Amino acid sequence: MDIDIYKLGEKFNLTESEELALRYIVNNIEKSLEIGVRGVAKECFASTSVVMNLSKKLGYKGFIDMVYRLELELKSTSIEKTITENFCIDFSIQKGMKFRNLLNKTKNKAIFVHGVGFSGPISKYICDKLMILGYFSMMSEYMESVEKNYEEKPLLIVVSKSGETSAILNLCQKAKLKNVPIIVFTGMKNSSMEKCSEITFVIKNSNPLDDRNLEKNDFFGNTILFFEELIEQYLK
8 A cells, every 4th residue: 555544644634434434445446436435434334424524634526536536646656666666766757747748749740769879779669669659750860850940849869878978968968959858768867968858767777887788787678668668657
């Protein structure tokens, strides 16, 4: 359970019966929707007024609104925890929503994707994935492509394990001067590319100092898996 019932009880001055009802709902979301107010009240040996007062105290419009919103919060918390534990060390729901908004705004715009060396195939994967989802994505390392006279600003997505690769950093700096939004997938916190970006996702990177990729490294695989998770949770 990812919702702290005790803290909510203190914050909203819940009675013992209301806390018990809340705990039941959180642990039985789907069943709560199925059995309704009366059913939840019966399961908690309480009156229906206890359940309705609970929804009002928590600021919801009613029982159904409360259960649906609690379900959404639980799912969002679960997604954030799963992604952070497995792929991205600085992920947040806010970043996920911002990613979705940027991609939605560029549904009919150009999306340029770039990466060099071992990041090249990862960039191509991202580019191809976006293309089959209906986005106008393409691989490009040239600012001339990015700064053409498009009706609306394009989007730049870059992959760099170090976040300092000179060719990509140069492209990011030029794009930032042109007010082109940038999404960065990197394996290093506080990189130079992060300073240029609209969103930076710091991917789990088992060997941050291994610039030549001679040792076992999970950055590249984690980037693809994380990108797939972003697509699944925020673009579908």
